[in-house]
Amino acid sequence: MYLKHKIYGKLFNLFTKFSINDKQISFILDSSESFKGNLDYIKKEFEKRGDFQFNFFYKDKLSFSSFKRLATSRYVFLNDNFFPLAFMNFKKDTKVIQLWHAPGAFKKFGASSDNKSRNILGKISRNIDYLITSSDNIEDYYSEAFQINKSKIKSLGLPRADYYFKNHNLDKLRDNFDSKYPIAKNKKIVLYAPTFRDNPENNNVFNFLDLEKFNRELGDEYILVLRLHPKIKKFFKDKIEVNQEYVDCSDFKNEQELLLISDVLISDYSSIMIEFALLDKPIIFFTYDYDTYMSEDRGFYFDFKENVPGPVVYTTDELIAEIKNNDFDKNKISEFRKTQFNATDGEASKRVVDFLLNDGGKNG
Template sequence: MKYLKHKIYGIIFNLFKIFPLKKNKITFIVDSRESFKGNLDYIKKEFEKRGNFDFNFFYKDKLSIKGFKNLATSKYVFLNDNFFPIAFMNFKGETVVTQLWHAPGAFKKFGGSVADGDTREMLLKISDNVDYLITSSKNIEDYYSEAFQISRNKIKPLGLPRADYYFESHDVDDLKSKFCNRYDIDFNKKIILYAPTFREEEKYNNVFNYLNLDEFNRALGDEYVLALRLHPKIKDFYSGDISTKGKYIDCSDYKSEQELLLISDVLITDYSSIMVEFAILNKPIVFFAYDLDSYLSNERGFYFDFESGVPGPVVSNSNQLIDVIVNEEFDESKMSDFSKTQFDAIDGKASKRVVDFLLKYEG
């Protein structure tokens, strides 16, 4: 039976509604890997400034009596990605369920924008039990309304909480020094971060079939080092064999993606939403879209025209990629304009706005 597991979760959860709600209790829904925690961490830190709150984590891939009880008795519940059992959970009327969503802005289509009818119906049921969906800009509300199948009046463009990281005090030189020591890199070299996304068309996932490392390093190696950060699903397809040894740094296992963005001088990507966050820093981005025609035909598509809408030059082969970086063919005004469409405010106060809103209207 479709969604049976999620319905069982809902039935179990509903049994715990007999316990009274606690107004200072907050529960964050995560998985056991605690992935996508960035927004949640910043919301937690902001609540900690406001008083004595009881914080709990509900691990969605673990059955726990304590977890269900905490979830059922929480005043505030936060999600950062999809959790289908929400569709079958009858929260108390005083409970406030807020979806923060881990991906910044609107780039690749997702959720109800690409799903079949059954999935859209499920998303609608989930959204019925969600009080607020936080986005980064009013300009993208229509996209999120479609993706989550949620009413516009539940969408609040208050910002991306984890983007507050870039406005904190960081010793960037120290962060870079630690990175360079770990990977045995010359500190004086600039870092080009290459972060390709996963393709359903498997043959395009081996990035070194399209990026000529010898030519890249011959042209750029004196000034730059190439740091590769792979999407987890790509690892089965790319060839980091003896022919590429020493020609790039594989930092896929580096814990903090945000630190990497902060210390990198240039980002090379393709269709990854990482570029939306990197654009905040107003540093150069190159889109290495060697399979653009295939991606447009076979993948989920974008919310805007890719070639004209992305905040940087689009290239299709190694030579074009190298030329763009060597000649610094970047348009700062385009990057700035893009950020303004994705973020209403870029000020390091997103977490504050979210918590201010919830305490004012739901506290």
């Protein structure tokens, strides 16, 4: 089943005879540079510390030179699953760090939702030195999901979340957005970011959200901004067209910038809400297919209705009413945030790099 990954690993292992370059750092990613945010922040932090050499190892663009640079790196970071890692034998002086792209713990993933993956994930995790998470509260979930020993889990924070603690010119960001999407000018942004459903008929979100009614009731004050999950965009975008005003930001390059300028988030079962909770702004959970999703999907690490940091609604009318009422429990958002992050200070990247340069806390 994993033959191609075994071959990949054996090819890589030919290059481990070369000496480690203590100043070389590699980042494993795909050629589309998916989930790059954490890697970028770690790179910026290392740049502050000295004259390091950075290597982006594209797992779908192989060459002997790329294998050699990876094999001779002092630190190797990844932000997603990489199955060949189960069969790769890095030298003992190389540290392999899994940053993982999703914030916190919400939907079950990895071995928590797929028993068949336990064996391969366990093999991968044996070759990971550290798994970085955002909170002590979620370590058990990550241990199960990755089949990794808890001693390797370090709750140092989500590096890309440092973005929200920088000084941003919000007026300029909003002006740039309005210039690109003039219909949004002078209106509050309601960002709708639905996740992908395995049930195809439930992915056409405007079959469930009555945009005409939304605009009639709220259009003077709000504009709906749609941010489709990549899988929805790939398979269903052509079907998601309506003759009503809204902004399609599915291809908007900087998702974090979009979160920063949005006034309200409409989520469902997407972990995007964990990041948005850092901003202390309203979140509404529009779960029009709740019963189907709960019975057919992978499940959650906690009771959905009881623990999500905002009201759960099922219809357009309920959604509109929540936005109109504007009576959101910020204390619930704050309490939820505490379960997902040890610290919310914009210092996650610094903690990760400090930890590594301190040899995992052994020096000092």
